[in-house]
Amino acid sequence: xxxxxxxxxxxxxxxxxxxxxxxxxxxxxxxxxxxxxxxxxxxxxxxxxxxxxxxxxxxxxxxxxxxxxxxxxxxxxxxxxxxxxxxxxxxxxxxxxxxxxxxxxxxxxxxxxxxxxxxxxxxxxxxxxxxxxxxxxxxxxxxxxxxxxxxxxxxxxxxxxxxxxxxxxxxxxxxxxxxxxxxxxxxxxxxxxxxxxxxxxxxxxxxxxxxxxxxxxxxxxxxxxxxxxxxxxxxxxxxxxxxxxx
Numbered sequence: 001x002x003x004x005x006x007x008x009x010x011x012x013x014x015x016x017x018x019x020x021x022x023x024x025x026x027x028x029x030x031x032x033x034x035x036x037x038x039x040x041x042x043x044x045x046x047x048x049x050x051x052x053x054x055x056x057x058x059x060x061x062x063x064x065x066x067x068x069x070x071x072x073x074x075x076x077x078x079x080x081x082x083x084x085x086x087x088x089x090x091x092x093x094x095x096x097x098x099x100x101x102x103x104x105x106x107x108x109x110x111x112x113x114x115x116x117x118x119x120x121x122x123x124x125x126x127x128x129x130x131x132x133x134x135x136x137x138x139x140x141x142x143x144x145x146x147x148x149x150x151x152x153x154x155x156x157x158x159x160x161x162x163x164x165x166x167x168x169x170x171x172x173x174x175x176x177x178x179x180x181x182x183x184x185x186x187x188x189x190x191x192x193x194x195x196x197x198x199x200x201x202x203x204x205x206x207x208x209x210x211x212x213x214x215x216x217x218x219x220x221x222x223x224x225x226x227x228x229x230x231x232x233x234x235x236x237x238x239x240x241x242x243x244x245x246x
Contacts, residue, residue, distance in 0.1 A: 013214050013215035014211060014212070014214075014215070016048075016214060017192060017211075017214035020044060020192060021159065024041060024044055024110070024159040027040040027044070027110075028110055041108050041109065041110055042061065042076045045077055045108050045157050046059060046060075046061070046077060049077065049079065052218065053222075057079050057081070057103065057225065058079070058080055058082040059077055059078065059079050060077075060078055060080070060095055060097075061074070061076060061078070062074075063075065063094060063096050064078065064096075064097050064099045064102055065089075065096050065097070065098060065130070066098070066099045066131045066132065067098075067131065067133060067238040067239045067241075067242060070131065071096070071130075072123075072127045072130060073122070073126040074094075075105045075106075075107075075123060075127065076106055076107050076108045076123075076157075077108060077157070078105050079102070079104040079105075079106075080097055080101045080103060081101050081230070082101075084101075084233070085097070085098065085231075085234075086098075086234060098234060100134070100231060100232060100234045101231055101234075102127065102231075103152065103153060103225055103228055103231065104152065104153035104154070104188075104225065105152065105155070106120075106155040106156065106157050107119065107120035107123050107124075107155075107156055108157040109157070110160060111158055111162045112156060112158045112160070112161050112162060112167065112189070112191050112194075113162035113163065114176045116156075116158070117177070117186070118179075118180070120155075120186065121154070121180045122184065124152075124183070124184060124186065127152055127154075128151075128152055128154070128183040132232075133234055133235035134148075134149055134234075134235060135233040135235040137233060146233070146235075147232050149232055150228045151187075153187045153188060153224055154184075154186050154187055155186065155187060155188040155221075156188075156189035156190075157189065158189075158190070158192070159192050159193055160191070160193050160194070161193065161194035166194050166195055166210070167194055167195055167197065168195055168197075177205070185199070186199065187199050188217065188220060189217075190213055190217035191213065192213050192214065193213075194210070194213070195207045195208050195210060196208045196213040196214070196216050196217035198220040200224075206220075
């Protein structure tokens with residue numbers, strides 16, 4: 001393949017980034033009703049994930065539940081495992097997923113600001129505090145101990161930054177972000193018209209350049225998902241124990 005025939009992945013993603021920005025700006029300008037505006041923003045991100053995430057991952061709007069019947073807040077975007085999830089409930093258009101199937105949860109807003117970032121962190125917490133089960137694995141006839149649970153990723157998606165400075169230089173963003181710890185910790189985010197970021201296990205936050213927000217976010221998300229491996233097997237006995245029939 002000649003130099004002229006090579007594919008410039010960065011250029012392709014920048015084109016996609018411009019298209020997503022135009023779609024989100026169109027929703028902002030032409031949709032006065034806030035809930036409808038929010039649904040439109042979520043749908044654009046859903047379409048992006050559905051199109052570009054590897055097929056092993058599924059994405060949907062959902063409420064997350066555990067074996068005790070506890071449930072999370074409504075989550076804008078959930079990246080989950082469909083192949084190994086034994087049940088997905090759909091009641092009057094509301095999807096309920098077992099917490100064991102979840103890799104990552106995201107809140108999607110038009111803007112990032114203190115209130116929205118803290119709101120997103122509370123949404124993430126509502127998922128992480130649920131009781132997850134894990135079961136022993138049978139590998140070639142040998143029973144192995146139940147694998148350790150991973151930390152569900154929490155993230156934020158938006159079009160604009162409402163702070164005066166870029167989130168990389170913004171002191172209010174840094175102060176707000178520093179308060180989001182434990183179950184409220186945010187691992188990754190994308191602000192299309194500003195920068196994206198990832199906060200890794202070493203407690204280091206890394207930002208994209210201004211014009212590479214989408215490609216940086218997407219590749220970093222894939223990397224973080226790879227680190228998680230496959231969802232852990234559900235201990236179905238915990239769910240069966242909640243039934244009258246045993």
